[in-house]
Amino acid sequence: xxxxxxxxxxxxxxxxxxxxxxxxxxxxxxxxxxxxxxxxxxxxxxxxxxxxxxxxxxxxxxxxxxxxxxxxxxxxxxxxxxxxxxxxxxxxxxxxxxxxxxxxxxxxxxxxxxxxxxxxxxxxxxxxxxxxxxxxxxxxxxxxxxxxxxxxxxxxxxxxxxxxxxxxxxxxxxxxxxxxxxxxxxxxxxxxxxxxxxxxxxxxxxxxxxxxxxxxxxxxxxxxxxxxxxxxxxxxxxxxxxxxxxx
Amino acid sequence: xxxxxxxxxxxxxxxxxxxxxxxxxxxxxxxxxxxxxxxxxxxxxxxxxxxxxxxxxxxxxxxxxxxxxxxxxxxxxxxxxxxxxxxxxxxxxxxxxxxxxxxxxxxxxxxxxxxxxxxxxxxxxxxxxxxxxxxxxxxxxxxxxxxxxxxxxxxxxxxxxxxxxxxxxxxxxxxxxxxxxxxxxxxxxxxxxxxxxxxxxxxxxxxxxxxxxxxxxxxxxxxxxxxxxxxxxxxxxxxxxxxxxxxxxxxxxxxxxxxxxxxxxxxxxxxxxxxxxxxxxxxxxxxxxxxxxxxxxxxxxxxxxxxxxxxxxxxxxxxxxxxxxxxxxxxxxxxxxxxxxxx
Numbered sequence: 001x002x003x004x005x006x007x008x009x010x011x012x013x014x015x016x017x018x019x020x021x022x023x024x025x026x027x028x029x030x031x032x033x034x035x036x037x038x039x040x041x042x043x044x045x046x047x048x049x050x051x052x053x054x055x056x057x058x059x060x061x062x063x064x065x066x067x068x069x070x071x072x073x074x075x076x077x078x079x080x081x082x083x084x085x086x087x088x089x090x091x092x093x094x095x096x097x098x099x100x101x102x103x104x105x106x107x108x109x110x111x112x113x114x115x116x117x118x119x120x121x122x123x124x125x126x127x128x129x130x131x132x133x134x135x136x137x138x139x140x141x142x143x144x145x146x147x148x149x150x151x152x153x154x155x156x157x158x159x160x161x162x163x164x165x166x167x168x169x170x171x172x173x174x175x176x177x178x179x180x181x182x183x184x185x186x187x188x189x190x191x192x193x194x195x196x197x198x199x200x201x202x203x204x205x206x207x208x209x210x211x212x213x214x215x216x217x218x219x220x221x222x223x224x225x226x227x228x229x230x231x232x233x234x235x236x237x238x239x240x241x242x243x244x245x246x247x
Numbered sequence: 248x249x250x251x252x253x254x255x256x257x258x259x260x261x262x263x264x265x266x267x268x269x270x271x272x273x274x275x276x277x278x279x280x281x282x283x284x285x286x287x288x289x290x291x292x293x294x295x296x297x298x299x300x301x302x303x304x305x306x307x308x309x310x311x312x313x314x315x316x317x318x319x320x321x322x323x324x325x326x327x328x329x330x331x332x333x334x335x336x337x338x339x340x341x342x343x344x345x346x347x348x349x350x351x352x353x354x355x356x357x358x359x360x361x362x363x364x365x366x367x368x369x370x371x372x373x374x375x376x377x378x379x380x381x382x383x384x385x386x387x388x389x390x391x392x393x394x395x396x397x398x399x400x401x402x403x404x405x406x407x408x409x410x411x412x413x414x415x416x417x418x419x420x421x422x423x424x425x426x427x428x429x430x431x432x433x434x435x436x437x438x439x440x441x442x443x444x445x446x447x448x449x450x451x452x453x454x455x456x457x458x459x460x461x462x463x464x465x466x467x468x469x470x471x472x473x474x475x476x477x478x479x480x481x482x483x484x485x486x487x488x489x490x491x492x493x494x495x496x497x498x499x500x501x502x503x504x505x506x507x508x509x510x511x512x513x514x515x516x517x518x519x520x521x522x523x524x525x526x527x528x529x530x531x532x533x534x535x536x537x538x539x540x541x542x543x544x545x546x547x548x549x550x551x552x553x554x555x556x557x558x559x560x561x562x563x564x565x566x567x568x569x570x571x572x573x574x575x576x577x578x579x580x581x582x583x584x585x586x587x588x589x590x
Contacts, residue, residue, distance in 0.1 A: 050459065076461035090452040092252035101449045102460040106442060110462070113441045116259040141254075163460060 003028040003063060003197055004049075004080075004167050010057035011041075011048050011221075018044045019055075020221035024199075026167065031189070031198045033212030033229075035205070041221040042201045043085060046171050049199075050082045051075040063166065077104075081165035083156045085172040085201070089144050096140040098155060099127040102162035127162065134158045134188060150181040154188070161196070168192075170200040174207055182207060209233075249517050249560060249567050251308055252448050258440045261433065265520060269432075273425045277418040285534060287417045291489045293530050294424040295482050296506075300515070300522035301435055302478020303506055308515040308522075309439055310471045311451030313370045315503055316377020319357075320350040320476040322384060322498035324483020329397035329493040330390070339403040339414070343484045350480020351473060353380070358472035362465050365454060377503050384495035396494030400487050414488065424485050431478060439519060447471055505529070512554055514561025524562040 004026040011019040018041045026032045036042050048055045051072035060068040067075050081102075090098050100106050100123055109115045118124065131137045134154040139147060147155060153173060160168050173189070174182045182204060189211050192198065202208040208215060209229040217225040217232070225235050257263050276290040299321055306312050327349035328342040335341065361372045384391045391397065405412040405423055414420045438444055449457045450464055458464045487493045496502060510516070513525020532550065536543040558565050 052455075052459075071463075072458045073461050073463050076459050082459055084456075088453060088456045090252070090449055090456065092250040092448070092452050094254060097252070097254075097445065101445065101457070104461070107461050109442045110446050110467070111443060113437055113443060115442055117440065117442055117445050118254050119259040159456070159460070 001064070002026055004061070004199070006049055006058065006060045008058040009045070009048055009055050009060065011044055011053060011055055018221055019048065022058075022218065022221065022223055024049075024216055024223070024226075026197060026199055027213075029193075029197055030213045031193050031200065031211055033208045033215040034199065034201045034218060035203070035208060035215060036218035040218045042218055043171060045218065046082065046169055046199075046201060050080055050169055076163060077107075079163070079166035080169070081160045081163040081167070082169035083160045083171055083173065085175055087152055087156060089152065089155060089159065091143075091145045093144060094141050095136060095144050095147065095155060096124065096127045096131065098144050098159050099130050099162045100124070102159045103127060103130075104164055130158050130162045133161060133191070150177055150184070153177060153181075153185070157188070157192075161192070165196065167197040167199065170198060172201050172203060174202060174204045186211060249564060251517055251519075252452065255440060255519075261437055263436075266432065266436070269520075269523065270425075270429050273428065274422070276425075277421055287421065288489070289530060289534065290421045291417060291424055291485075293526055294421065294428050295485045295489060296509070296526045296530070297523050298424075298428045298431055298485070299479055299482035300506060300509055300513075300526050301432060302475045302482065304510055304515040304519075304522045305435060305439070305447070305478070306471055306475040307507065307510055308517075309444060309451065310447040310468065312365065312468060312472065313507075314373040314472070314475075315370050315500070315507060316373040316375070316380075317475070317479055317506055318498045318500075318503035319377045319380035320354050320479035321483040321486065322380060322493070322495065323353045324350040324480030325487035325490075325493035325497065326384065326391055326397065326483075327480070328484040328487040329400040332401050332403065333397065337401055337403045339405055342403060342488075343481065346484030346487070347477050347480045350483060351477040354476020354479075355469070355473040357476075358469040362469040362472060365468075374500060374503075377498065377500060381495055381498040381500070384498055391493075391495070394495060396492055397487075398492045400491050400493060402488045402491065420488060424489070427481065427485065431481070435478075436519065508551055510561075512551055512561055514563025514565070517560040517567070518563035521561055521563040524566075528562060 002025040006022060006024040009019050009022040022045055034042050034045065044053070047053050049060060051067070051070055054069040058068065059066060062078060062080060065078065067078065090101065100117070103123065103126055105126065106123060128137050128140055131140050134157055136151060136154055136158060139151065144155065157170065157173060160170070174185055177185060186207055189198070200208070200212070212229055214226065214228055215232055216223050225232060227235065273294065277287055280287055280290050303317050306314055324346035328346040331342045331345040357376045361369055364372055385394055402414045402420060405414055412419060414423055446457070446462060446467060450467060454464055486497070509525035509529045510522055512528055513521040513523065515521035515525060529547070532547050533543060536546050554561065560567070
């Protein structure tokens, strides 16, 4: 049974149908890519799958539970975590707090007034360990706002990982990154795939085809193709679209 | 730019040197207030407003939820205290409990309607609810005494076990209020430095991210609104005692705006101590400038404008800059790990 499965997802805003019929199935340990042109509904799809919007139709099952229409914080607590395409960090504070806040053990002590935050060694160590995974441990006590763009993208991923998720949704992790930084990120995702199940929207075709086990192509709110990268390159639908040329 | 989210140098400690200075000044105020040309009632007023402002800043500064109708809960507390004395029995603890309970219930009910909002919508809703309470206070004449309010509210004796102390004198009421403020301050300090305080600030910075990190943002916003209404109610109970009356004026939009102005002038957005400074600046300005000219509020308003233009972080931000200059260090927040610093 797949770890995460969405079937016939529909989403409309007023008269505008954004997701017509999206189905997606992700096996444990896999890296699943999502591609498609601008406005195809990729980010809306993520927003529906992680609870930001409730779907108008269809089912979403995660680890055997129906999560369609659940509130985002409930879905997050089940082990679904995500990063954002547009940077979405806690900017007033330091890097390490961004990660600490996302730790399940920190969340569990929200209502324990006797607990401490930055002098709690167990918490800081756990957060530093996560930061080390994205090579930000040295920047732990810097302001989040002082990081470079590439580092902020890495922190965005670290916050998603801090939740100790069973599945991670990454929304365009390479967006705005240069060639160098994209290579570094590819390295990172290669390391992460050892321990996480990943669903990733990506524009950068080389990046995606290199890393994904399976790729869904979304266009006009529908999945027009779903296959392994190699098979997909031979697919006439994809080959005929501009996407094929890029690949 | 400094902010409330900077790591506090003594985040874990329940008691800090500034607290000692503050509590000392508060406790000794009756001895020196008159010597510096002020009067002892001012001490009570300032104490009560600091309590109110600190509770309010939990919502306004820490959680970033800009309520402009908070006077309502101060008023509800004051009326509840007065009604308890008039209809139930003359009791200090009973009255204060009634004040806190009434304000908590009022706050919790309003929070149900406003907790899913933020920004301008939140602000407008709090104004609307604040006006509802204000209007009720004026119109429910049989309960609240209308525009005159409740008059002749007694100051019940303080009874602890066999001990009975009269609070008729302003000095004794001052010490009692100061003790309450001290306890509330310790509680609030602990709260903002515990995980809960950091989560509030996370919600201020990025509600959506907090939600996707698994926090029940609605519930936490509801809770902090209710909590700050409770503190306002406690302050309201003390205020009814200080004034020996309760009246609708404290619930007006104008008065609710005043507390916001105090927070901004003092620097509640950047410091735990901001509300204290703000209240001090306001009352001292009122009494000193007010002694010179009747148009003192105009000058206070101008001061506010200049403050926002020159130092938007408020008096607490100014103190921060001065301290940094004296230390000959650049104005940059310390970013080394607190665990390392204490090691």
